Amino acid sequence: MLDTKLNDEAARLAALGRYEILDTPPEPAFDRITQLVRSILGVPMSVVSLIDGDRQWFKSRTGIDATETPRDIAFCNHTIRDRMPLVVPDACSDQRFSSNPLVTGDPNIRSYAGVPLATPDGYNVGTLCAIDTVPREFDPGQIAILENLGALVVEQLELRRIAERDHLSGALTRRAFVAEMDKHIALFRRYARPASLLLFDIDHFKRVNDTHGHPAGDVVIREVAACCDRTKRPNDILGRLGGEEFGVLLPESNAAQAGAAAQRFCDAIAALEIAHIPPLRVTASFGIAEIGPDRISSDAWIAAADVALYAAKHGGRNRVAIAKTDAAQPD
Structure with missing residues (x-):
């Protein structure tokens, strides 16, 4: 069956916009999750990536200096097109990514595992991903951990949205x-x-x-x-x-x-x-x-x-x- 929400870009961007999170400062709730990914999966880099119209923007990042990249070179732009995790054991041998500037240059991505961040109404607004500079496999247990942590990212997005409104006035807190x-x-x-x-x-x-x-x-x-x-x-x-x-x-x-x-x-x-x-x-x-x-x-x-x-x-x-x-x- 065709998953129409994976192809409705306008509705996906509207779902992302409802979180009102793009270009906000780092927050400990998200940074703890990327730090856990880095520690548990033993990777040098992890990010919470949100896919905007023409860029991917990092709400949280560990091991990466950039705060955003163009969308058209983002591994995470591929991840949001599916419900399943995207695993790339060796980017240099993957035709989709072998000439990607994120592979051939800084931060020298060689392997990648990402899970889509699906909103409660079913739109993939971004990803949680683990990144390494050497080829490697990610076993099913590690992917399950990444999926569980990705669910925590979505919970934090929802809690953040709820907490933004003052209960009496309806204005922002x-x-x-x-x-x-x-x-x-x-x-x-x-x-x-x-x-x-x-x-x-x-x-x-x-x-x-x-x-x-x-x-x-x-x-x-x-x-x-x-x-x-x-x-x-x-x-x-x-x-x-x-x-x-x-x-x-x-x-x-x-x-x-x-x-x-x-x-x-x-x-x-x-x-x-x-x-x-x-x-x-x-x-x-x-x-x-x-x-x-x-x-x-x-x-x-x-x-x-x-x-x-x-x-x-x-x-x-x-x-x-x-x-x-x-x-x-x-x-």
Whole structure:
């Protein structure tokens, strides 16, 4: 029977995209698995490889310096085309790989064993593989170990996805939001792509809790998040950073464009009538920082926006302030 999911590239890429993991920093949960592969199978190299449209990108790697390679030379690009493991005892004698630059040059792959990483809905988004620089056989027991560890990789992908959402607001958690910031920092470093960060606090939120109770405060959090979700562009990213503090990441936006967007958010929140007896109204204060050479870590970028947020709050609240390039004097 034809396995249609192995040939549906658009759906496979969509499945990979749902994990929102490409270009994120290394994570111990994945690194432990590649280290186990290296140790148990006795190989010098192991990677968790995710196959994007035109590249393979390594979520975890041991023994390999590169972070990605072109897809068309990736052994793992062959592995994802099947449900079964791919085993190559000697790449130099395999016509598919003998002239491959990963075989003839660094990292000098000679033998390979890879298992596909299949999502719960059946799409192979990548592989877990063991790589050696000498010809070798991988016995059935070793392949079974690799398959079991591959299942652990998929479990980690699923757990990571579930943990990315704040249960109350539906926005990204702080950890997931910072991971998105790191992706855009990487894009800025590599391609000088613009992006801006909005930080905002719900004004006088403690007063809401003290006057109406914490259940009312929870309703305010949910409604403000829903309002922002309706107001943002499809590619904008909303996160709850803690308590009543939120962040919005605006890709491809400079400070002026972010300022206009922040004012839309600010006005939408101020116009919101939140169902309660009596109905509740709240406002929010916004600080904006465009990415730049002095903001190429998530901490520095957040700190710059936080300076502007402080200025907005101390300027009367329910307003927008933009951090200058040096993040010292907000507009």
